[in-house]
Amino acid sequence: MSIHIEPDASAGTLPAVPSVDVAPEAQAAAWRHRHLLDVDGLSGAEIDLVMRTTDAMREVLARPIAKVPALRGRQVTILFYEASTRTRVSFEVAAKNLSADVVNIAAASSSVAKGESLIDTVRTVEALGAHMLVMRHSVSGAPYLAAEVFGGSVLNGGDGWHAHPTQALLDLYTMREHLPGGSLEGRKVVILGDLLHSRVARSNIWTLTAAGADLWRCGPATLVRGFEAWAARGAAGRRFHVTTSVGAALRDADVVMALRIQRERMAAGLLPSLREYAARYGLTRERLALAKPDALVMHPGPMNEGVEIAPDVAAGAQSVITDQVTNGVAVRMALLYLLAGTHRGDAT
Amino acid sequence: MSGRQIMTADEIRRATIRLSHEIVEKQAGTTGLLLIGIQRRGVPLARRIATSIAENEGVEVPVGALDITFYRDDLSMVAQQPVVKGTALPSGIDGRTVVLVDDVLYTGRTIRAAMDALVDFGRPQAIRLAVLVDRGHRELPIRADHVGKNVPTSREELVRVHVVEIDGEDGVEIERMVLEPAAEPVA
Numbered sequence: 001m002s003i004h005i006e007p008d009a010s011a012g013t014l015p016a017v018p019s020v021d022v023a024p025e026a027q028a029a030a031w032r033h034r035h036l037l038d039v040d041g042l043s044g045a046e047i048d049l050v051m052r053t054t055d056a057m058r059e060v061l062a063r064p065i066a067k068v069p070a071l072r073g074r075q076v077t078i079l080f081y082e083a084s085t086r087t088r089v090s091f092e093v094a095a096k097n098l099s100a101d102v103v104n105i106a107a108a109s110s111s112v113a114k115g116e117s118l119i120d121t122v123r124t125v126e127a128l129g130a131h132m133l134v135m136r137h138s139v140s141g142a143p144y145l146a147a148e149v150f151g152g153s154v155l156n157g158g159d160g161w162h163a164h165p166t167q168a169l170l171d172l173y174t175m176r177e178h179l180p181g182g183s184l185e186g187r188k189v190v191i192l193g194d195l196l197h198s199r200v201a202r203s204n205i206w207t208l209t210a211a212g213a214d215l216w217r218c219g220p221a222t223l224v225r226g227f228e229a230w231a232a233r234g235a236a237g238r239r240f241h242v243t244t245s246v247g248a249a250l251r252d253a254d255v256v257m258a259l260r261i262q263r264e265r266m267a268a269g270l271l272p273s274l275r276e277y278a279a280r281y282g283l284t285r286e287r288l289a290l291a292k293p294d295a296l297v298m299h300p301g302p303m304n305e306g307v308e309i310a311p312d313v314a315a316g317a318q319s320v321i322t323d324q325v326t327n328g329v330a331v332r333m334a335l336l337y338l339l340a341g342t343h344r345g346d347a348t
Numbered sequence: 349m350s351g352r353q354i355m356t357a358d359e360i361r362r363a364t365i366r367l368s369h370e371i372v373e374k375q376a377g378t379t380g381l382l383l384i385g386i387q388r389r390g391v392p393l394a395r396r397i398a399t400s401i402a403e404n405e406g407v408e409v410p411v412g413a414l415d416i417t418f419y420r421d422d423l424s425m426v427a428q429q430p431v432v433k434g435t436a437l438p439s440g441i442d443g444r445t446v447v448l449v450d451d452v453l454y455t456g457r458t459i460r461a462a463m464d465a466l467v468d469f470g471r472p473q474a475i476r477l478a479v480l481v482d483r484g485h486r487e488l489p490i491r492a493d494h495v496g497k498n499v500p501t502s503r504e505e506l507v508r509v510h511v512v513e514i515d516g517e518d519g520v521e522i523e524r525m526v527l528e529p530a531a532e533p534v535a
Contacts, residue, residue, distance in 0.1 A: 030428060049431070056415065056432035065468045068418035098418075337418075341429035 031338045035147045035154045038163035039206045047172070047207060053334035054173050054327070060097065061330055071098035071340055077130035079121065080157065081107040081137045086301055086325055087157050087166070091134045094332035103130065122146045132339065135159075140199075153339040161197050161265070167300050168203035170331040172211060174324050175255055178296050185212035190249045190291075192283060193259030193308045196223045197266070200300045201259060205230075209238035217242045218249035219259075219281060222270040246281055253291035257298040258283045258309040274307050284310045288318070296320050351508065351523025354499055360480065360511075360518050363496035364393065367478050368400035370494045371447055378407040380473065382441060386450040386462055387415045387433040392513035393480060394449035410438035414448075419461035435465075442470040447494075451509035453479040456490035481520055483507050 031049060033041070042050075060068055076095040080088050088104075095102045105125070107113070112121060118137070125133060131152045135143050140160030147154040158164040175189070176182050189208055195201045195217055208215050217227050221244050231242045243249050250256060261277060271277050288297065297309075297319040305311045314321060355363070375381050378401060385394030391413045398411045415435045423429070448462050463475055478494035483501040501507060501522065510519045 053432055056434050059435055060418070063469060067468070069464075070418040070423055073424060337432075338429055340423075341426060 031341065033339065035143075035156075036165050036335055036339060037143050037147060037154065037156045039165045039168050039203050040163075042206075044210055047169070047210065050169055050331070050334055050338065051173055051176065053338060054169075054330045057097075057330040057333040057337075058327075060333070061326075067097050067099060069099045070337055071095065071100035074100045074131045074340060075103060075129045076100045076132045076134060076336065077103040077105065077125045077128075078134045078157075079105045079107070079125060080135070081112065081142075082158070084136055084157070086328065087136065087164075090325070090328045091155075091157060091166075091332050091336075094329050094336055095132075095134075097329070097333055098336055100132075100336070103128070118142060118145060119149050122150050126151055132336065155335065155339065158199055160199065161202065162199050163203045164199040164300075165203050166328070166332055166335060167200050168207045169335070170324060170328040171200075171204055171257070171298065171300070172207045173331055174298065174320055174327050175208075175213075175296065176211075177323070177327070178320055179254065183212070184208065187213050187254040188216065188252060189213040189255040189257070190216045190218060190253045191257045191259060192218045192246070192249065192281065194223045194261045194266075195219050195227055195259065196225055196270070197262040198259050201227075204257075205240065209240055213255075214239040215241070216249045216253070218244065218246055220244060220271065220277070246287060247290060250287055250290040253295050255296045255298060256283060256288065256291055257300070258303075259300065260302060261304055261307050274304075278307050282306075282308055282310060283313050285313055285316075288313055288316075294318065298324060300324070351506070351521035353519055353521050354507075355481070355497060355520035357518035360496070360520065363480060364396045365400050367480075367494050367496055368397045368404065371397065371476075371478060372401060372405060374476070374493065375445055378405050378409055380444045381409045382412065382438060382444045382446045382472075383409055384412040384414050384437065384446055384448055384462075384466070386448060386458060387413055387417075387435075388514060389451040389509050389511050390414075390449045392511045393451060394447075395513075397447075397449060397478070412437040414462055414465055416458055416461040416465055419465045421457060421461065437469055440470070441466065441472050443473050445474045445476065446472040447476045447478050449478050451480050451511075452507050453477070453482045453490075453492050453495075454485055454507075456486045456488035459490050460488050480509060481507055 031046060060066055078088060078091055092102050133146060133150050133152060134155045134157050135146055136157040137159050140162035142159050143154050143156040156163055156165055175184055179187060191201050191204060217224055224242050228242045231240045261274065295318060297313055299309055299321050303309055303314055305314055372378060383394040383398050385391035394411050398409045401407065401409050413436050415433045417430050417432045446466060450458065459477060466472065466475060476493040479492045480496040481499050482492055482495045483499050485503055504525050506523050506525055508521050510517050512518050
């Protein structure tokens with residue numbers, strides 16, 4: 001959908017008719033999910049619905065008052081067991097822009113520190129009136145357990161190494177926004193870095209290959225473990241490669257996404273040193289020159305500048321890293337909106 | 349079309365032209381005028397009114413599109429969230445006369461939502477309402493300033509407006525809603 005806001009009408013000539021999408025009703029896809037735990041269960045039509053709803057949310061964000069009453073009276077509880085700035089704040093801003101009531105729980109300063117179990121915490125949050133639960137946990141699968149006991153909708157804000165669905169959807173949205181033609185079909189997308197510990201990389205496999213991208217994974221052998229088997233097995237119609245050669249990966253790439261070296265999850269012996277990693281796999285200006293001249297540079301944040309990405313690349317003309325953050329708010333608004341419809345239903 | 353036709357393409361065309369004259373007359377010109385169609389069928393109707401004003405007055409009146417989904421009063425009651433169609437307003441509605449355009453005026457709830465949405469964008473001098481069909485049965489204290497055709501209906505009837513831009517043809521039809529067959533009496 002394309003929406004053009006016309007220039008100020010009061011200045012001289014009156015503007016032309018804004019171009020607004022009035023496409024046939026037939027394309028309207030239904031949203032059937034109560035929870036958003038990962039992107040692997042989303043159909044292509046549902047991903048398109050998220051993208052189109054995100055377009056509408058971007059328009060809301062551009063308004064003089066960037067707030068609509070769509071989620072008035074809904075309580076969104078944000079329960080994070082792991083440190084986060086952008087994802088937590090992004091969800092909070094998104095929920096507030098939709099007029100929801102937002103409750104923030106940081107596990108470190110809650111009863112979790114006294115030994116309360118996840119299930120008890122989720123039951124307590126529900127008893128306190130939560131309709132939607134946004135959750136981050138260091139254990140893969142934790143949101144699935146929460147979804148079994150919670151009566152409303154659970155949104156996964158990242159679980160262990162497993163999944164980060166809102167990040168994958170905002171990455172997809174950002175690529176569609178910036179790639180010519182708005183399509184990933186046949187585009188070479190490279191994800192470079194610590195794939196082993198990356199929930200962002202795992203969720204992105206589903207959305208990017210479903211969108212038709214030629215997906216390349218690149219990193220040192222110790223950090224791409226497990227992905228080779230996935231690539232070798234192959235899935236019908238999906239293009240997915242794994243390599244340790246940074247040159248092969250970056251050559252003629254349309255998009256390069258660097259991933260953070262996750263020191264907090266790093267077992268000893270996976271990397272000789274951060275310096276050696278930066279020297280061999282860091283995204284520098286010289287390496288980026290292997291990609292297409294207008295290739296997009298992305299990073300899910302937070303960045304270790306000088307390790308996986310050079311500061312001049314992160315802040316360079318090809319970088320869309322701050323757009324990822326802005327789009328993150330719009331994508332999360334879209335998902336909160338879509339999930340709010342079925343919170344009392346029994347759909348999954 | 350499956351129902352009984354109550355407006356032909358020609359009647360819609362004439363009604364649209366009359367609406368455009370009424371709007372200009374009420375405003376005593378086109379200064380400060382802004383046409384905002386309510387998604388979806390209000391949008392092409394607003395464009396047609398603007399085209400008609402341009403032909404008669406030689407002035408291009410700005411046209412916008414308003415999606416009222418986020419302002420609906422039944423959002424917390426629907427099982428599935430409606431698909432958002434998108435809003436695109438000409439910037440600066442402050443001090444202008446905004447004419448909301450919609451296809452059918454029924455309960456008035458859509459117009460209530462549209463007015464709530466509009467005031468989030470600014471403070472118009474006046475908000476007016478132009479509709480192609482007024483079918484009665486208001487549930488809120490709202491009336492239209494300009495009406496293409498008044499159609500007495502019952503609540504069991506559906507009024508469908510078709511426009512070329514969306515449906516491939518122009519016309520308004522009325523049909524009786526197909527009610528669920530009555531359940532078997534419990535023995």
